[in-house]
Amino acid sequence: xxxxxxxxxxxxxxxxxxxxxxxxxxxxxxxxxxxxxxxxxxxxxxxxxxxxxxxxxxxxxxxxxxxxxxxxxxxxxxxxxxxxxxxxxxxxxxxxxxxxxxxxxxxxxxxxxxxxxxxxxxxxx
Amino acid sequence: xxxxxxxxxxxxxxxxxxxxxxxxxxxxxxxxxxxxxxxxxxxxxxxxxxxxxxxxxxxxxxxxxxxxxxxxxxxxxxxxxxxxxxxxxxxxxxxxxxxxxxxxxxxxxxxxxxxxxxxxxxxxx
DNA sequence: GATCAATTGTTAGGCAGCTGACAAGATTGT
DNA sequence: ACAATCTTGTCAGCTGCCTAACAATTGATC
Numbered sequence: 001x002x003x004x005x006x007x008x009x010x011x012x013x014x015x016x017x018x019x020x021x022x023x024x025x026x027x028x029x030x031x032x033x034x035x036x037x038x039x040x041x042x043x044x045x046x047x048x049x050x051x052x053x054x055x056x057x058x059x060x061x062x063x064x065x066x067x068x069x070x071x072x073x074x075x076x077x078x079x080x081x082x083x084x085x086x087x088x089x090x091x092x093x094x095x096x097x098x099x100x101x102x103x104x105x106x107x108x109x110x111x112x113x114x115x116x117x118x119x120x121x122x123x124x125x
Numbered sequence: 126x127x128x129x130x131x132x133x134x135x136x137x138x139x140x141x142x143x144x145x146x147x148x149x150x151x152x153x154x155x156x157x158x159x160x161x162x163x164x165x166x167x168x169x170x171x172x173x174x175x176x177x178x179x180x181x182x183x184x185x186x187x188x189x190x191x192x193x194x195x196x197x198x199x200x201x202x203x204x205x206x207x208x209x210x211x212x213x214x215x216x217x218x219x220x221x222x223x224x225x226x227x228x229x230x231x232x233x234x235x236x237x238x239x240x241x242x243x244x245x246x247x248x249x250x
Numbered sequence: 251g252a253t254c255a256a257t258t259g260t261t262a263g264g265c266a267g268c269t270g271a272c273a274a275g276a277t278t279g280t
Numbered sequence: 281a282c283a284a285t286c287t288t289g290t291c292a293g294c295t296g297c298c299t300a301a302c303a304a305t306t307g308a309t310c
Contacts, residue, residue, distance in 0.1 A: 002265095002298085003246075011265055030288065042267055044290055049265080066275045066288045093245045094238035102230050109231040113219035120218045121128075127268085127295090136295055155258065167297055169260055174295085191258040191305045 004086040008079065009053075013038065013046050015086065021056065021072040022080045028067040055079060129211040133204065134178075138163065138171055140211065146181065146197040147205045153192040180204060 001012045010018070016036055020027060027035075033043050047070065050056040055076035061067040072080070095103055126137045135143075141161055145152060152160075158168050172195065175181040180201035186192040197205070220228055 013266065028288090038266090039268065040289060041269080041291080046266075048290090064276070064288085068289070090242070094242050095234075096241065098234055098237065102234050105227050106231040106234040109220075109223055109227050112223065116221065117215070117219050138296065153258090163296095164298065165259060166261080166299080171296075173260090189258085189306070193259070 001086045001090060004084065004089060008083055010083075011046075011049075012086075013042075014050055015083070017043075017046060017050060017070070018055065018072065018076060018080055018083075021070055022077060026059075026069050026071040028061060028069050030067060032070060050076075126211045126215060129209065129214060133208055135208075136171075136174075137211075138167075139175055140208070142168075142171060142175060142195075143180065143197065143201060143205055143208075146195055147202060151184075151194050151196040153186060153194050155192065157195060175201075 005012060005015055013036070017032060020032060020035060029040070029043055029047065032038075033040055036043070038046075047056065047058060051058050055073060057071045057073050059069045059071060061069050130137060130140055138161070142157060145157060145160060154165070154168055154172065157163075158165055161168070163171075172181065172183060176183050180198060182196045182198050184194045184196060186194050
């Protein structure tokens, strides 16, 4: 994933943020942390990088002065349109020719496992 | 994984290094990078942390002066014996009650996928 | 034997993740 | 209305991962 994005000088999380903003319109950082399941502090630094690169704008929300709305810039959409989708690329390479039933089984096993781990974590606190 | 190890003030890679040294005896850093599939530079910093904590010793190899042999210290083995195995814990929680056949399918699908990705990566260079 | 190439480990610098502490703004309770 | 609390974003400091450049040592070649 990172190797696909390296030529564009983007980290994978930067890519996810761009994807969100390119497809879902402007969002405040709170929403983005929720959707990407990332800590506020982590997003803060990533946002800083994207703003510095001029790909994203950080605007004050006029309703809640604490919040900042992230919006992709013209340069950002320009760049976004030239980037190949790394997830698409990876999944096609990784799962080419796999029996669809087996793939479905694997997905079910894994999603159940993550669910069990999440439950276990929330129980222990 | 990290949350299990946090009380012991260990990162997960630090745990892997201790495991190697506790079970496979002294190894030089080159071997460890190969076994853990980690870069030389990464291991160098991790080794530094473990040495600073007094859990691991870094000895000069008397055959090849470039190499350094890592050996777990008494304090290291002491600590090692008190740490629960986080992988054991995670797998039992994650895969409790899963149909063994489904689990086997999932493992096969995933290992084939990683193999395909590795092949793809080596082809493109 | 001297030089050039390869190997080993370290350091510097960057990204991404976390926790913990903080300031500023919003909300709630009395 | 004002104080206490919650929320949002940032900063500092840590781990862990990477690449790139470097020094030291070994090995190979001539």
